[in-house]
Amino acid sequence: MADASRGGPNVPRERYDWELRPETGQSFENALTKARSGDRLTVDDGIELLTTGTDTPGIDRERKELVLEAADRRRAEVVGDEVTFVANLNNNVTTACNTGCLFCNFKDRSDQFLTENEADNPGFTKTPAESREIVADAIETGIYEVTSVSGLHPALALDEEHRELLETSDRGDLNYKSPARYETDPGTYCEQMRAMSVEDIHLHSMTPEEAYHARRGTDWSYETVYGRLAAAGLDSAPGTAAEILVDEVREVICPGKIRSDEWVEAMEAAAAVGLPTTATIMYGHVENEAHRIHHLDTIRDLQERTGAITEFVPLSFVHHDTPLHDRGMVDGGASRDEDELMIAVSRLFLDNIEHIQSSWVKYGDEQGLKMLSCGADDFMGTILSEEITKRAGGTFGEARSFEEYVEMISAIGRTPVERSTDYEQRRRIDPEEPPFGPRLGPRADGSPLVE
Secondary structure, eight states, X not given: OOOOTTOSTTOOGGGSOOSSOSOOSSOHHHHHHHHHHTOOOOHHHHHHHHHTOTTSSSOOHHHHHHHHHHXXXXXXXXXXXXXXXXXXXEOOOBOBOOOOXXXXXXXXXXXXXXXXXXXXXXXXXXXXXXXXXXXXXXXXXXXXXXXXXXXXXXTOOSSHHHHHHHHHOOOSSSOOOOGGGBSSOOOOHHHHHHHHOOTTOEEEEOOHHHHHHTTTTSOOOHHHHHHHHHHTTOOBBOOOSOSOSOHHHHHHHOTTSOOHHHHHHHHHHHHHTTOOEEEEEEESSSOOHHHHHHHHHHHHHXXXXXXXXXXXXXXXXXXXXXXXXXXXXXXXXXXXXXXXHHHHHHXXXXXXXXXXXXXXXXHHHHHHHHHTTTTOOEEEEOOSOOOHHHHTTOOSOXXXXXXHHHHHHHHTTOEEEEEOTTSSSEEEOOTTSOOXXXXXXXXXXXXXXXX
């Protein structure tokens, strides 16, 4: 069996002695035939498609195009020619975090936020009142959704009951300090949820990693945590913090994060209390193609049990200003070929998830549009503020207007559609009837969102 662990041209993945390697007993031709016929793919099938065959080194461009064509046909069969997007705002509460993930430059060490710290602090923490003001202002623009993903601030507790338990605990391993020790009190997670739940805005927040932080030091289940968050205003949970759901990779890139099985447990709990969820993969760093397919297999199995995943979001690793790059552990991110194959194989492998997203923040406009011909059907959201990718060196902007969406999507012969977070509400937009603005949000009246 050939070894296909070479990855992209700038990613030295061969330096890691992985237990999981992209080796199969399948052939590319057989895997492609199954993909074209709509049969459920196995892990070996997925590896063959993602590598364009383990029998040859590197990515075979002709074979790649065959995979992309199969994925694009599947996309057309499943969702037609619509390209969806959501009017949303990012409101990340804090950059304070001690987790130490090597792929991240969003975080700032939490000790920089302590009142006794006299050095300049490049980060931020928002109070619940500040979060509410930001969302209240944004809702006037017509947004449907506020997305909030934050660092693990040591002072953040789930609610006041949780804070009392943390304050009286004598354990030193809980990453907790009283909010009185910090320049800004972030409140509790539930207070932040209530603050951002302005009118009927859809609140998309609380990753599995944040849910873990919100139950530390207790014997509470994830269902208890997500149940309290939902009661405070949470409407859906993002399946980020997934990175690669294979523990040998997580031990390298994020040893301080929860393990794969606990990420899955948290997502199951969110679904059990009635919250729709999303799912992601962050690829193009140290992992190989076998890790990526095992990740997809975990997501597909999770969807079989919950049916709660509304979309899958491949996130191409932005390496420039991250510890992985600074320490010489990676020389770059995924190649363009890898990006296209990741979208395509996600569409073909995840036969129980209807929507695959192309992230213009990660890929840029030109390549992001190309992904819509590789199996993707969703083009993300307006965002209005983007901090995570930008801090890692991303350069593709922070906001997107409806006019830009309509122009770009129409230019490739597809139909622009404004959607709700869970895709239950959809509004087709006629490119011949400007001006273009959101109409699904609580205060939306069709006025342009971003001038």
